[in-house]
Amino acid sequence: MALLETHGVTKRFGGLQAVGQMDFVLDQGRIVSIIGPNGAGKTTFFNTLTGLYKPEEGEVIFDDHKLVGLRPDQITTLGIARTFQNIRLFGSMTVIENIMVGLYPRLKQTGMDALLRNKRFKEEEKYAHARATELMAFMSLKGVGDELARNLPYGGQRRVEIARALASNPKLLLLDEPTAGMNPRETDDAVRLFRRVRDELGVTILLIEHSMRVVMDISERISVMDYGLKIAEGMPAEIANNPKVVEAYLGRGAATLADEETVNESA
């Protein structure tokens, strides 16, 4: 069953078409990657899905809801959570507070409840704390809950960002280059973690990724974008041998993807 569908989504900035006529279907429970050279429009596509950008044309349907025109916070409440390409944590809040912020759409307390410290407020705060602790354990973040988020090392911050996104109980998790800047060992850990998120929490995952190692390892399907257009789609093996993809990455007449892979690894 399709969890997310887009039909002809187009986003322009002035004369530049960042995303053009994007048709995309994502089935529930999958791990799917979007790849493409820098500036291909991948992040812009993410931003139109999450409501940060409003597409000029097209439709986004998520879980039977039309998303175009909704505010980002409404879309998050419907069940799409995301992380950012350059980590965007709330630096001077603690790790556990960051995750509790992620719980915002799931808490029903009002300002009046907070002022009165009534039963609903106390129960919700207890729940929020328990849920955040649970997610920290899941993300191997136990023991750093009271650290300021900005004091964590890079890998830890990445995990906090994912924990924060998961706090809203999303159906779909969008990861924007989640392994950028990681060494091979950290990358392997991250890939395992993504699988656990899907298998144990049942969250569908859509990721933008540059590392071919990760993409080929984890993706069940891959979409390739170039100059704002989707140029290919399919299983990892199909994509690896698709001449259009090789061309987009390495230019006309380039060699095989195997070479391309090494280029990416050393970059």
Add this chain to the structure above:
Amino acid sequence: MSSRAKVGLALTMLLVLVPILGVRNIFYLEVIFQIAVFAALALGLNIVVGFAGLLDLGYVAFYAVGAYLWAFFGSQQPYLLHAIPGTAPPGTPFFLPGDTFYVFIALGVIVAALTGLLLGLPVLRLRGDYLAIVTLGFGEVIRVLANNLDKPLNLTNGPQGITPIQRPTLPAELLVVLRAIMNPLVGHNVSEGDFYNLFFYLTALVVIVVVILIVRRLDDSKIGRAWTAIREDETAAIAMGIPLVRLKLYAFAAGASFAGAMGVLFSASRTFVSPESFSFMQSIGVLSMVILGGLGSIPGVILGAAVVIILNLQVLQTFSLYLSQLRQSDAVIPIINFAWKDLSTQLDPAKYQRMLFGVILIVMMIYRPAGLIPAARRKRELLREDEADVDQNGGSEEIANGAS
């Protein structure tokens, strides 16, 4: 000392010591009253600037709204709508009885909060510098309105300001009882005016306790966390499902409401308001209290208000008085051997007061940029000792592995 003992000590000081000292020397009472008023203002501004990170340079406008609200209804002004300022016929009655003051503290909260929403709505799309400029403009608009709304209908009595403004009545029987207690303690007969000063001081204390309670509870809730998230990173906050518009409006309204309450209190205690009390410098003053004390820190902001008020009312004034005396004496400036009295009037030491205040601010910002009492995040993870040990090690190992 346990926190309960601390609170007890503070209450004893504020409720017993200060009133006695204050009635003996009314100047102290004035200082501490001003500290209380400005601490409430600073706590309100702290919600907007410190928690939500919205730079508001026109905060004093909400204070003005509260002050003029009571100034209008608590004076003869409603009967003078068609009178030229300064030509009130003698014997004009007051519009509302003085005891409605208490109702008006609540009304001040509501009206100021609505004004906060009014300002918030059009400026919500603005960030940072742009927001600061618009709020600055808003603050000036309110002051200029107060200055000019003596025509076509005389609402504010123009630059002359409104006076007299009523105070709530202190029942005669209560005064008798209070005198019986206070006179022996103070050593002279306490006048009704002194009791009014005490009364406003205590009312300010009550307001400030309520304000602290509200601010703390909001800060430690979903709303407070959302405010901080907005301050840290708006884009990430909105991606977390936080409705930006609504929470910014909450911040504006909550911050404004405290200023409204204090405005009502201020106009009643002075029995006089004029547009001059609500200048841009006042907004900057409150902002400097917030920043000096520690953005986002509740005890810091209160301390900031105390320090700024004491500096301006007492320390710096005494200092410039001392310098003026030097100037009239035959003393010379050491090292350069220059007689004080030959100093030109442009260099009048009395003018150094504000300069010194500025220097203090600069030095503070260099050496304590986070303020006197920096905001600290609450420890929440709450691990038990034994467990904490193991987990801490496990955690740091993991993180060490995660470091690249």
